[in-house]
Amino acid sequence: MRLTPFAALTVLTLAAPWAGACAASADGPQLALPIACDVGRTCGVQNYVDRDGGPGAFDYHCGHRTYDKHDGTDIRVPDMAAQRAGVDVLAAAPGKVVAVRDGVADVSINAPGAPSVAGHECGNRVGIALGGGWIIDYCHLANGSVAVKVGDTVSTGQRLAHVGLSGQTEFPHLHFSVRHADAVVDPFAPGPVSAPTCAAQPGLWAPAAAQALAYRRGEALNVGFSGERASMDAVEQGAIATPKATSSLVAYARLIGLEAGDVIEIGLSGPDGKVLARDALPPLDHDKAQWLAQVGRKAAPAGGWPHGTYAAQVQVRRGAAVALSRQWQMVL
Template sequence: MGRLIAIYTALVLILGGGFIWLLAALLYPGEVSRPTEAMAPETVLSQVSEQAPLDLGGLEPSPLPLSMPLSCDPGVDCWPLKYVDLDPSKGRRDYQCGAMTVDGHKGVDFAISDPRRLNRNEVPVLAAATGKVVGIRDEMPDVNIRIAGKASLKGRDCGNGIRIDHGGGWVSQYCHLKRGSVAVKAGDTVVSGDRIGLVGLSGSTEFLHLHVQFEKDGKVVDPFVGLGADESACGLGKAPLWKESVLRSFRYSAPLIQASGIAAEAPDTLGVSEGKYTDPKISPDAPLLVLWTDLYGLRKGDRVSMRFTGADGAVLAETDWVQAKSQLRTFKYIGKKARQDWPKGNYRGVVQVERPSGPGKNHAVQKVDLKID
């Protein structure tokens, strides 16, 4: 069985003088893509990625079968961005022995593709297992922590959240929910799949996402590993908590091209997290053009290249490198200053990330096409 290729393409349609984005996903059975997101009304972004087949044979039954914790299209508009830190020291290591975590991280963060979805109330949070609600918080504002500041939290890093007791010592917790969206109260019984809130930006967070964590007798359990696993091993445990359907949907995503785009100014990570460059209004007299990319989970030896071409096909800027060390987030942009008005036509950015070997072996390509009229 050869490598399966998942292709995701964002298509733009013109209706009545306005733009409506249609995200089309074509995938082979059992395979999950990388995220794709239309970055502007006149931009088409597509991504192709390759992954080895996922073998789930021989897994033992889960002691707490977990379903999807949020309603989204895995690999298209949501994906794991951080995993549980399994390194007991000051280092960090996710379940695939990668860098997709931070020191002491206790749960799994599921990122959402477009920060504007916060205001559209589009991403429901779901109970991953049946249980009794034992605590909620629902009054904290949805503000990027880089703007609000740590002092505003007063120890409430989870933000708006829900804690559920599943019996037998098992507890789950959901964090960073949207203010006013919590749909349950303490004492309520929820069933797996019930809507309990909306993904938000409350608490200690810089981007729209859901943090969910699971505990057994007060000890954090990685849902991709389960109980009794060798903490030094790489890969899924013998009895992960997630149901098989979730494991297939949320494949290990590293290296991950979180997003890419074309802008008419030097971008920064705060602007990317807030969607500042999601709808760039680029005119022919823009002072500069840049191609930017936001990468996660690079390891030492990963190969990255960026190439930005103009309307005539000539190269405006390009770079490539071999990653020198493991890093959770790598933000990079390249570009060119204008000497005169930019020629009208199609501009293209291509970002490629290749992991030639080891856990997460993969090759991903993301293309961004922008038309200047």
């Protein structure tokens, strides 16, 4: 989403660039991971900053994991069950809180009767000044979870709020936006955002965060087993039917960041290691922000499913290479 700086917020107006507890330098701040999750397991990057200055969109890696004019990094949690459990949003660098909004409901913009988010597309929000003209915005925070107020000084790693579903969003995530002198900065590649090339350059992330956020051309956001055919809404809500000895048995994987031409293969094996079901989808006809793959058996065998460990695997083949692979298990 594109932000309007500090619209309709509680705001601290600065007479001059704040210089206290400053993590910024001439080359920019060093940023820690702004969310308490395991990237690639319990969260994933859904969208990066759009680096195409025109009507198209491409990310810092010359991929398409972004959309036109997107001005931040979206770190997504797996589902609403994870969001309701509470995932901490953390200060990526020390600074002073200069803007706060709370009280916006956690409602998907696709929900029936969803209220207008005009003027507060960022939803519940914390803005932090780092000094030297650097500002970080943390958006889509959970209603009632904001733990700081305007004027507070925060340290790296301090909890600011929880990930939410407030503002202009369809899924729970943190929209993390960096600006310098009111210009968008891509923390993965802090050169000019509209640069037409994707040459490698040092990012703003601290080493541990840079390693955790290493670019992935697709991720398995959710994997699991269900006692019935899964739906995208059931996966999003964390409302998957638990498999039983006499129910259907389905392995599912929700994948994000897929590309045109990708071939998705998914399989399910029983306790004896024999394949119960396997499927390979036709090549994708265009890029997919998310895709639900699943395979299984509609009916249990006579006497029910044998007790033991069931295993599943999903792979995404991109050309001759495996671009993504994930395995998971369940004891039934």
